[in-house]
Amino acid sequence: MKNIVIIGFMATGKSTVGRRLAQRLGRVFIDTDKEIEAVTGKTVAQIFARDGAVRFRSEEALLVKKLSLREDLVIATGGGIVLDPENVRLLKKSGILVALSASPDVIYQRTRGKKNRPLLSRGDLREKIDALLKERENIYSVADLTVNTGVCTIEESVQQILAFLSERELIR
Template identity: 45%
Template sequence: MRKNIYLIGFMGTGKSTVGRILAEKLDMEFCDTDSMIEMKTGKTVEEIFEDESEEVFRNIESEVLTEITSRKNLVVSTGGGIVVTRGNMDMMRKEGLLVSLLASADVIFERTKNDKCRPLLNVEDPLDQIKKMLFDRAHFYIDTDFLVDTTDTPPEEAAEQIVEFYNNADSQG
């Protein structure tokens, strides 16, 4: 059984796209924490934010992460804010490799601007909000085993970089 790979990073950095490619390349199972939350609650992420609160969402997210970390051989695409809940980074690090996908604020804005399913970006100036949130979360996003900048890197190439890192890390124990 191989260690899990946890993809973290801001929304729009390519975690789901790269994660699916990566899982296929490594013959691992792909899972997405946001999708699992939606299956568990019967609500979309936006509905949870709207009907409940971000705090309720973060609590459910941590519960789902706990379930995931009991399994092996997974590529896990996490929600962009999973890193802000105390203990989540440690939980992922203990059970696998943490890989951060990074991208510039402008590229993230371009990738997410037409997606109305991003509750934290449904504000007057989403680009400014992206910059603020990236700044606030930067120390989490860089405290990982491996970083991939997806600003100008196609998903297939990003996945290849992670495969190479993972196989090297795996062979070293």
């Protein structure tokens, strides 16, 4: 069976929803950020600080190549993984893309006070969120389904995804 790939902006609940979805489907769950941390021995924040965004994106690309060869996974991606068209091509070839979204206000509430978001670490948090959302406004449209986690609970989000997959006979 195809992989289910969760994409979307940071703090939209990709890991939380993905983990719950994997449990419900009895599939292996992969969090790309956690996988990269395990391979490199560094946190995402450390990679960005010490090696830069280009290094992190190259680690993402290598991981996408490996994951695209597997099946029956639920994969929660980093928010910028779909910035690379090759990543999108490979992820779509091997899976169904589900985008999670939330309003800037919800993202702000979920990220304020957190220090583990390298792209939000400098400057005014709200301005950074708005700027990144504007910069990325169309990249998540590659998804087969979009779920607004700002207005749904985790369980409601999972139910929407399961209903979509079931209607299209993508799950047994």
